[in-house]
Amino acid sequence: MTAAAAAEIPKAMKPMPSALKFDLEAKCSTTKARASTLRLPHGPVKLPLFMPVATQGSLKGLTPDQLAQTGCQLCLNNTYHLGLKPGQAVLDEVGGAHVFQRWDKNILTDSGGFQMVSLLKLAHVTEEGVRFLSPHDGTPMLLTPEHSISLQNSIGSDIIMQLDDVIATTSPDKARMKEAMERSIRWLDRCIDAHKYPERQNLFCIIQGGLDLEMRKECCEEMVARDTPGIAIGGLSGGEAKDEFCKVVHACTDMLPEHKPRYVMGVGYPEDLVVATALGADMFDCVWPTRTARFGNALTPAGSLNLRNAAYANDFGPIDESCDCICCRSKENGGLGITRAYIHHLAAKETAGAHLLTMHNVYYMLAMMNFARKAILEDRFPAFVRDFFKEQYSEPSKFPEWAVTALKGVGIDLLAE
Numbered sequence: 401m402t403a404a405a406a407a408e409i410p411k412a413m414k415p416m417p418s419a420l421k422f423d424l425e426a427k428c429s430t431t432k433a434r435a436s437t438l439r440l441p442h443g444p445v446k447l448p449l450f451m452p453v454a455t456q457g458s459l460k461g462l463t464p465d466q467l468a469q470t471g472c473q474l475c476l477n478n479t480y481h482l483g484l485k486p487g488q489a490v491l492d493e494v495g496g497a498h499v500f501q502r503w504d505k506n507i508l509t510d511s512g513g514f515q516m517v518s519l520l521k522l523a524h525v526t527e528e529g530v531r532f533l534s535p536h537d538g539t540p541m542l543l544t545p546e547h548s549i550s551l552q553n554s555i556g557s558d559i560i561m562q563l564d565d566v567i568a569t570t571s572p573d574k575a576r577m578k579e580a581m582e583r584s585i586r587w588l589d590r591c592i593d594a595h596k597y598p599e600r601q602n603l604f605c606i607i608q609g610g611l612d613l614e615m616r617k618e619c620c621e622e623m624v625a626r627d628t629p630g631i632a633i634g635g636l637s638g639g640e641a642k643d644e645f646c647k648v649v650h651a652c653t654d655m656l657p658e659h660k661p662r663y664v665m666g667v668g669y670p671e672d673l674v675v676a677t678a679l680g681a682d683m684f685d686c687v688w689p690t691r692t693a694r695f696g697n698a699l700t701p702a703g704s705l706n707l708r709n710a711a712y713a714n715d716f717g718p719i720d721e722s723c724d725c726i727c728c729r730s731k732e733n734g735g736l737g738i739t740r741a742y743i744h745h746l747a748a749k750e751t752a753g754a755h756l757l758t759m760h761n762v763y764y765m766l767a768m769m770n771f772a773r774k775a776i777l778e779d780r781f782p783a784f785v786r787d788f789f790k791e792q793y794s795e796p797s798k799f800p801e802w803a804v805t806a807l808k809g810v811g812i813d814l815l816a817e
């Protein structure tokens with residue numbers, strides 16, 4: 401191509417450098433589920449994948465070693481929190497969040513925008529960026545796409561997210577929804593321009609458009625043309641009906657290129673992950689598995705168990721019989737041999753109980769996605785999905801209707817004998 405011809409291509413359509421490699425290994429022959437390997441600067445990760453959220457640069461109560469023991473290869477950090485403390489100057493001085501946290505695996509950071517809108521009631525969005533009052537001293541501050549990317553460049557995360565204009569999917573204001581979707585596209589262009597290290601940090605765009613499938617389509621077309629290394633479906637898990645959530649994921653994955661990772665943000669419960677995987681999504685994050693651990697809830701194939709319940713006071717079995725995490729594994733097998741009774745005993749008064757359960761819950765989520773991945777590779781994913789729901793909900797009458805409907809849409813009949 402001549403220089404003159406290149407100059408005529410709109411800036412947004414120029415190929416963007418990428419610091420990842422996406423190997424699609426298998427596709428389910430019934431559903432839209434995929435198994436792949438995502439090669440990132442800090443090592444390969446197997447998809448589909450759950451990513452735990454380490455808000456302040458640490459997963460509540462866990463050391464980086466303990467997090468690594470759960471098998472985690474990619475965790476989330478919050479740009480907003482790291483930007484406040486230790487702050488950009490300290491991050492630059494130390495050489496980024498990997499060194500700061502002694503975490504040599506991958507990190508994904510959000511843009512910081514969502515935190516502001518959700519945490520700070522006074523956040524106000526303009527074309528320039530998100531205006532808010534400092535939670536420290538009330539001084540007016542502004543998060544622009546450029547500032548968000550600059551912070552994420554200083555953090556040095558392997559995957560960085562564009563700043564987007566997020567509004568609740570349940571908002572009835574169509575005009576505002578359209579404005580937010582179009583602004584998110586303009587902000588993506590500003591993020592691409594501001595990104596200093598595309599050869600070592602992967603920028604993901606975020607598809608917006610609320611529950612309106614036409615708007616989602618328009619956004620997909622525009623953003624896919626920008627050719628970012630990965631693509632996120634955003635704005636969901638904001639209180640919309642699960643049926644609507646599934647429709648959006650289903651519609652978006654139909655429009656997204658096959659050779660790029662697809663990340664559904666802020667999801668979720670184990671059944672959400674299984675269904676969204678069937679709908680063609682690859683990556684998920686949620687604070688719930690770690691947050692619920694602090695309330696004494698253990699995730700198991702048979703559903704969530706509240707170990708604070710008196711019934712567990714003298715239950716000397718492991719948290720989950722089938723689990724191979726360091727807490728559940730017996731002493732003889734190199735584990736800690738933690739019992740339900742011990743967690744019950746600690747849960748009320750000691751944070752150690754929450755730490756142990758956090759490790760178990762993260763391990764459970766990672767292992768569950770690994771089982772899903774294995775099933776996709778062996779082309780028996782529909783059987784995996786049916787077994788998963790049978791175990792979680794003891795009987796078909798308890799299956800959530802939205803899951804039955806969504807899975808039927810991709811060829812799995814949960815209620816069939």
Ligand SMILES: [Zn+2]
Pocket residue numbers: 719720723724725726727728729760761763
């Ligand atoms: Zn366990």
